[in-house]
Amino acid sequence: xxxxxxxxxxxxxxxxxxxxxxxxxxxxxxxxxxxxxxxxxxxxxxxxxxxxxxxxxxxxxxxxxxxxxxxxxxxxxxxxxxxxxxxxxxxxxxxxxxxxxxxxxxxxxxxxxxxxxxxxxxxxxxxxxxxxxxxxxxxxxxxxxxxxxxxxxxxxxxxxxxxxxxxxxxxxxxxxxxxxxxxxxxxxxxxxxxxxxxxxxxxxxxxxxxxx
Amino acid sequence: xxxxxxxxxxxxxxxxxxxxxxxxxxxxxxxxxxxxxxxxxxxxxxxxxxxxxxxxxxxxxxxxxxxxxxxxxxxxxxxxxxx
Numbered sequence: 472x473x474x475x476x477x478x479x480x481x482x483x484x485x486x487x488x489x490x491x492x493x494x495x496x497x498x499x500x501x502x503x504x505x506x507x508x509x510x511x512x513x514x515x516x517x518x519x520x521x522x523x524x525x526x527x528x529x530x531x532x533x534x535x536x537x538x539x540x541x542x543x544x545x546x547x548x549x550x551x552x553x554x555x556x557x558x559x560x561x562x563x564x565x566x567x568x569x570x571x572x573x574x575x576x577x578x579x580x581x582x583x584x585x586x587x588x589x590x591x592x593x594x595x596x597x598x599x600x601x602x603x604x605x606x607x608x609x610x611x612x613x614x615x616x617x618x619x620x621x622x623x624x625x626x627x628x629x630x631x632x633x634x635x636x637x638x639x640x641x642x643x644x645x646x647x648x649x650x651x652x653x654x655x656x657x658x659x660x661x662x663x664x665x666x667x668x669x670x671x672x673x674x675x676x677x678x679x680x681x682x683x
Numbered sequence: 684x685x686x687x688x689x690x691x692x693x694x695x696x697x698x699x700x701x702x703x704x705x706x707x708x709x710x711x712x713x714x715x716x717x718x719x720x721x722x723x724x725x726x727x728x729x730x731x732x733x734x735x736x737x738x739x740x741x742x743x744x745x746x747x748x749x750x751x752x753x754x755x756x757x758x759x760x761x762x763x764x765x766x
Contacts, residue, residue, distance in 0.1 A: 508757065509750045548715035552755065556714055559750045563743070608690070630742075631696060632689040637743045648707035652741060659700040659740075666697070673698035 472497040480550040484541060498537065501551050502530035502558040509562035515570055529561035536561075567636045576643040579633060580625045603679050607671065614665035623658035630655060699739050710737045710744045718751050722759070 473493065475483065483494035506526040514522055536557045544553055615624055629635040630651075641651050663673055705713075713734050721728035729735070738745045 505754055508754045512750055512753065513746060543712075548719050552715040552719055552751070555751055555754060556711060556747065559747050559754070560711070563746050563750065567743075611690070611693070627693070631693045634689070637741065648743070652704075652707050656700070656704050656740070659697055660702070662693075663697045663700055673694065673700075676694050677698055 472500060475550070477544075477546050477550045481541065481544065484538065495534070498554060499530060499534055501554060502533045502537070503527060505555040505558035506530045506533065506562040509559045510566055513563055514566045517566075517569065525565055526562065529565055530558055532561045533558035564638050567638050568642070571636065571639045574635075574639075576629070576635065576639060579635065580629060580643075600679065607676060607679055610666065610669050610671065611662075614662050614669070618661045618665040619658050623654055623661070626651060626654050627658050627662075696740060699736065701733075701736055703733075704740065705733045705737050707737075707741060707744055710734060710741065711747075714744075714748060714751060718748065718755060721752065722755055 475494070475497075480494065480498075483490045484498070485491075486494075503526055506529040507522065510517065510522045510526055510529075514525075517525070533554070537554045540557075544550065615627060619627065626640060629640055630637055637648060637651055637655075640646075641648055644651070666673065666676065713731070717728060717731055717734050720731070738748050
């Protein structure tokens with residue numbers, strides 16, 4: 472591949488003719504490399520032929536996105552680093568989609584899983600501390616039930632307690648990352664305030680869990 | 684973070700919650716220069732507090748950060764080390 476400065480990348484991609492075709496071919500190769508790398512690390516051991524095909528598909532999607540956003544590139548990194556992020560994003564979203572394809576989020580969100588008992592997660596040897604852990608679990612469960620909206624409660628339970636990838640919730644709710652992240656951020660702030668109102672600072676809580 | 688201890692995870696997230704946090708889109712925009720900076724000048728990268736804070740809260744953005752960081756490291760390695 473021909474080495475290019477950021478300015479040369481932009482000039483070639485915005486030009487016509489052979490320069491543009493050459494730049495597009497090179498850019499696509501970079502994006503395939505990034506998508507392949509991402510799927511090799513986060514693809515959960517998918518078959519080689521499938522990985523190759525998925526990487527090609529993700530690179531193609533990323534190429535379209537990069538070309539759509541060329542004017543957003545501010546030159547604060549190498550152009551190829553900036554472009555890599557698009558391919559990595561598409562590949563990781565696809566890998567998560569495959570991993571969670573057979574999980575019903577509808578059922579998971581409806582099931583309202585219980586908050587795990589702190590004393591079960593990290594049982595303290597000291598009986599007094601075990602009681603504190605159990606009280607903490609009750610307090611946190613109440614805070615989740617009483618301080619959060621239904622939507623916030625579902626998001627916290629799914630993403631934080633059940634490890635559902637945020638992207639999967641985005642897909643299920645037909646939303647976007649920013650909106651779900653904001654929902655979770657608001658929920659965290661509310662929960663923290665609720666715990667503080669009940670006499671637990673976050674640092675205190677961690678100390679109860681971690682100090683054995 | 685230990686995936687088998689969800690309550691710990693929640694409490695750690697609460698402890699690290701900031702009043703103002705950047706969005707996933709802002710993280711996406713800042714990530715390329717952040718990772719390049721981290722690989723060349725880790726001390727300077729550590730000053731980008733808001734991005735680091737977001738990566739601590741957002742699993743999907745953190746995954747993207749880790750893969751990009753590892754990819755740039757692989758790009759910088761001798762050809763025989765590329766996988």
